[in-house]
Amino acid sequence: MSYLSSNQLKQYEDEGFVSPINIFSKDKAKEIRNEIEMIENQMPEELENSGRYNAHLISPLLDEVTHNSNILDAVQSLIGENILVCGTTLFIKNAYEKGFVSYHQDAKYIGLEPHNWVTAWVAITDSNEENGCMRMWSGSHRDNLKDHDQKFNEGNLLTRGQTVKNVPKKKTTPLILNAGQMSLHHPTVVHGSELNKSNDRRIGFVIQSYIGTDVKQVLGKNSVQLARGVDKFNYHEKIGRPQKLLNEKDIQLKKQENDNLQEIFYKGSDKKGKF
Secondary structure, three states, rough: OOOHHHHHHHHHHHHHHHHEOOOOOOHHHHHHHHHHHHHHHOOOOHHOOOHHHHHHHHOHHHHHHHHHHHHHHHHHHHHOEEEEOOOEEEEEEEOOOEEEEEEOHHHHHHHHEEEEEEEOOOOOOOOOOOOOOOOEEHHHHHHOOOOOOEEOOOOOOOOOEEEEEOOOOOOEEEEEOOOOEEEEOOOOEEEEEEOOOOOOOEEEEEEEEEEEEEOOOOOOHHHHHHEEOOOOOOEEEEEOOOOOOOOOHHHHHHHHHHHHHHHHHHOOOOOOOOO
């Protein structure tokens, strides 16, 4: 059992995140990295730009991470025993590449209400200050949603380059993770990340998000997987899990789900970015 301790629950309540949490070994993380890079080599379009979404639908190893019992135990501590997987994202920063994530709140554009959901950020490689780990504005989740500018700026790994103004960056907390560890963060906590200045890739696999069965999608359509418990609400269509790597039927399902995500992420915008 990997339920959160009282100290971890207090950290989440006070700061809007909890980190680090041990999930699996470095050897397992390396195995997952190898599968990601095999997909990149064989079918690069499946993980490029907006293809980075929902890779768990075509990769059995990423699907396994998504349904990992250690992760689900921790998530259950925060949102209850009935848990849906609502999507995933790969955040990959290559060495010396101009890739960053502007400071933002996940809940601003994702359309999931009420906020009985949590995002899991799983380190497939080590994640530290040198290679651009995630940074949190502690306590900012208590201030509800903030105004965001849409910058669409070069190198920004977010869809619209959505950016919260006046973030006290020097006071933000770096979430340093070893490969195989994760962090959990609240829908409204302000967070971002800087450039990768190391000589290796930084790979994060993000379950965005684990949602309670009482959560609705108010901006479009999300399909989900039942990860734990029962769904008495049935607000979302259920989809299956991949049985093998890069199965054509699964590839088509991923494409449809990603098209739906684009509708949600760019709702109300007259411009689209590459993500």
